[in-house]
Amino acid sequence: MSDRPVSQEKSLDPLGGWPMLGMQALLFLGVIALFALGGGQLDHGDRAVGATFMISAVLMLVISLFHLNGFFIVDPNQARVLVLFGRYRGTVRQDGFFWTNPFTSKRKLSLRAHNLDGSKLKVNDLLGNPIEISAVVVWRVQDTARASFDVEDYEEYVHVQSEAALRHMATKYPYDDLQAEGAEITLRGSTDEVAEELEKELTGRLKEAGIEVIEARLNHLAYAQEIASAMLQRQQAGAIIAARALIVEGAVSMVEDALDQLARKNVVTLDEDRKAMLVGNLLVVLCGQESVKPMLNTGPGGM
Incomplete structure (x- = not known):
């Protein structure tokens, strides 16, 4: 300025x-x-x-x-x-x-509070991924002289500067931490921090027009249509991997408890080969997604 x-x-x-x-x-x-x-x-x-x-x-x-x-x-x-x-x-x-x-x-x-429901903008996040983003801004006139004489049309000024601030903020952070591991702030996971940052930037931009920003929050955030399907598959794969890891961790804990109880109560004495076979069978039962078919041991040489 x-x-x-x-x-x-x-x-x-x-x-x-x-x-x-x-x-x-x-x-x-x-x-x-x-x-x-x-x-x-x-x-x-x-x-x-x-x-x-x-x-x-x-x-x-x-x-x-x-x-x-x-x-x-x-x-x-x-x-x-x-x-x-x-x-x-x-x-x-x-x-x-x-x-x-x-x-x-x-x-x-008017000194009343106004709502600006911004249109969806297509921008690139910090990693260059195209995303769709929009925000709701609650504002009101604080200084009538600035709103009347320092800008041409204060309502249009609020609209344009809100879009500019939103675009600038979206480029500073990644969409989520799937591709940016260790990121402290993400658009998807840090809603309060992002809203605070957006409100702070809008306050600085709209001060010229005598406008007070009461609140600013994201009301739409999604990957752009051209990469939405691929990113959804990536998120699903991550969820499946996390679920599998949790299942395996629980299964190993249950197997350890089973072996410990068998040894403590002297139910049966197992050598290392039998223990290995038992552990394998238990893990298959606990981690498998299909119903288990029982097998009976009919003698020393078979099952």
Whole structure:
């Protein structure tokens, strides 16, 4: 950003609208009275005086109608930015009925919280994988002067800068830790950290427009369509390997317990070959996915 004066909001306390409305009523009564007096003078043949009253009544009517342009209303959680002849006079945040110089322009700004549901963006993560990502940003106007004078369209500014911040953040981290082992922060696994980082970056970008970021979170995250199938298979393979490792670990523990109990209770005495055969059979039973077919030992030389 170039060095230039930054607008600063200042509070303005305008005149109350109800007293000025009473003055407006008096102006209209004066118009009626002048018209009546002018008509009376014309009826009596005094055209000069009658014309003077009529002209005065028309001028007062024009003034009273122009006077109406000074009234304005501020709703709750809204503000009015007042500009007189190209000069910023101040901002009215207090809700109510007010009056100001009729030449003053009165721009309405909402101070309510806004939701920006961003569109899905296709970007590359830290490892270059194409992903789809979008975010929801909750924001509101904090400085009405900056929002009015320092950017062209503050709502469009929020939209564009939100997309830019999201794209920049997505390139800083991997999608998950399958391809980046040991990564401390990933888009998929570190939702709180990612949201905090996105909110921090948006706050810095939108400060120029006087916008406060209340919350920013990802609401969509997925691999791009062209690699989604391959990455799904990779995730499934990883899940299968992890499940198999857990099954084998449990089976080995059960075999150790079985051999220990057989030896401790003297149920049967097994030599090393029989132990090896028993261990193999137990592991097949515990780790296999198909139903087991029993085999009976019919003698010393067979099963």
